[in-house]
Amino acid sequence: MTILPPVRKLTIVAKDPGLRIGGTGPMVFAQVDVPAEILAPGPTGYRIKVVDYNATERRAYADRKRYQDQLELLDPFVPGAGETLDDPGYQARVLADPNFHSQNCYAIAMRTLGLFERALGRRVSWSSGGHQLHVAPHAFALANAFYSEADRALMFGYFFDSEGKPIFTALSHDIVAHETTHAVLDGLRSRYTEPSGPDQSAFHEGLADIVAILSIFSLREVVAAGLGKPPRLPGPGEPMMLIAAEGVTAHAIRHSILLGIGAEIGLTSGAGRGALRQSVRIRPDPEILDRPHMAEPHNRGEVLVAATMHAFVELWTGRIAQLGTFRDSTYNLAAVVDEGVKAASQLLQMAIRALDYCPPTDIDFGQFLAAMLTADRELVPDDSRFGYRGTVKASFAAFGIVPPVGQCDAEGCWPRFDRADQLTYARSNAEAMTRDVDESFRFLWENRDALSISEHGYTEVVSVDPSLRVDPDGIPFRETICQYIQMAHFFGAELQTLLRIKPLPEGFTTRTSADLFGGGVIIFDQYGRVKYHIANCLVDGPRQRRRLEYLRDTGQLRGRRDDARSRFANLHLARMED
């Protein structure tokens, strides 16, 4: 019988080729945990299939590495005898091997998917419906990387710097994690790529950067190197390394580690993305989202990143303050790094869990914040030790992001469903409702009045997902998340009669038509009772008017949904060329 350990180690570039020990020394490599599986060439596993075809050169690179010997799992790029991960000779040899770029993509994509699955307490599907997402580590000779829904693939390009040296986007942790997050988010919330208000496309970019950046903090090597220290921290029994207290204040962290690791590959050639670097520079300003240049999705997404990173620095320094100092005002470096790892991991889990509490269409930043606070309160009612929710709420408010006014409770959370007495459960099978979209739809349709779900338009339950998490006391916490969407193609006349949009927005006539979206999530508790109903109603005149005016002003009203392939490609190309 085959018995595999739960995880295996694989070597990756810890952040990207730009992060170097001591600023100019060797690059920072790391050996990371990846779910253990017997890999086919590629590497190809149960969720990721690396296909190393270069469309520019019309050439495929064969994978000749061995990832296992019988049942012993191997890391083909482990340093040889007498070598370490920091040896320049070892690094040069590994970096020149295209198979290493493939392994780097595979490992980071699997780790990113794993973050979502752990936080949500279930398997997460790709939006394409297939099991294996394709990954092309040398897709084309272009300074671009993107997720292509049509190809079910992540495409990573490469380009040449001013000295003619190739720069591979496949070697950047940020870029691989960012693109993988687009693919995962598209699987969870496929309607977030529809034209909507200013926040929705910004949200895709912002969340992809938040996941990319916070997940880097799980690598202790990167945190240590970012603090200007050697990446290999002392092990048990080795002498402690110290760091001065003034090196880990909020100000110092922002200016050393965040800006330091914010330097990204390709910046020298002017083709870098540098999202972290930019978002760290955004100063708190409650009116920032109203500024004209913040209508652009990347700029706007960076405000969401800035608010999250602001919260991260507050949480990390709060945790450091609870550590003991030595007489000369120094901290144990390993303990400081560990607190950063914990703060980043918890904040990232909060952000990911929030997705289950976000409406499936027309998301805005305030709703995401309310979802983050609500999901966290459900799992961790007592937040008094480190005050995560208060810190997140205050940090977001400093960037003008507040829970939807008039829709949330005093803590900024979504209110519990309060019309339970009007619901009928008698005709639904509670057990079937937790896994069957038709049974859930029957419940939803029979209770449409109590749930305020409109009869107009097309309504579909798109997913019913169990979520099993373990609370801080170790007790399993079970919910079912039922996601439904509503769509309608309405003419101006219907906007007037059904949605009471009177007068019609400027530029609209009774014969102008547009696609409208709505929908919600119903969170069932462990007894199958409705706990939350979080929705953007289809028939909501003021909301739909705001969206239509925004689409009109940004020229998106006539255009149908873009080809999914070109949408992300163009978004990212625009950013690379910034």
Ligand SMILES: [Zn+2]
């Ligand atoms: Zn992106």
